[in-house]
Amino acid sequence: KAGVTQTPRYLIKTRGQQVTLSCSPISGHRSVSWYQQTPGQGLQFLFEYFSETQRNKGNFPGRFSGRQFSNSRSEMNVSTLELGDSALYLCASSSGQAKETQYFGPGTRLLVL
């Protein structure tokens, strides 16, 4: 079974721009969660999508948004980029059941200049 894939793997943007990151979950998984990881704050939950609906949301500003498609692929968008948005963005998929663990993708490393 193929793992979670994320594209692109690396990205450089400038302040004020917007960015879209993509995540393809493990086949059969309907839940996709997004996380931001920085050295200072660690791993922080952004949001979770399940069957095309946002099921949970973390404490991030509205500049961070996402969506999920009928094939469970998910995209995350960050608008009006700030320097502090430089981070590793991780996507994790699961079946969506409470006891199931999440499987992380390799991440997209975003650098905002």
Next chain:
Amino acid sequence: GQNIDQPTEMTATEGAIVQINCTYQTSGFNGLFWYQQHAGEAPTFLSYNVLDGLEEKGRFSSFLSRSKGYSYLLLKELQMKDSASYLCAVRGGSYIPTFGRGTSLIVHP
């Protein structure tokens, strides 16, 4: 709110046993996870505890005490490849997971 505490860094010798502790305070509880993350890589799942007690999986074991808000990850027969960051994550009442900052484990010969 949610709060997860774990030591920042630990060192141990190859072949030894190391215990990484995690204490948490959450609104509700729906499971505790341990992940391993090597530098530059994504976290990988190690263990899941939702009931009190010890879960053993090969060289790795994880313990949970819900009444004490406490868990530990036990690594036996340490190998150099075990040098990594170990993340404790708790899923609260809203099912949103909160991660600790991670414990950087350095295994030396």
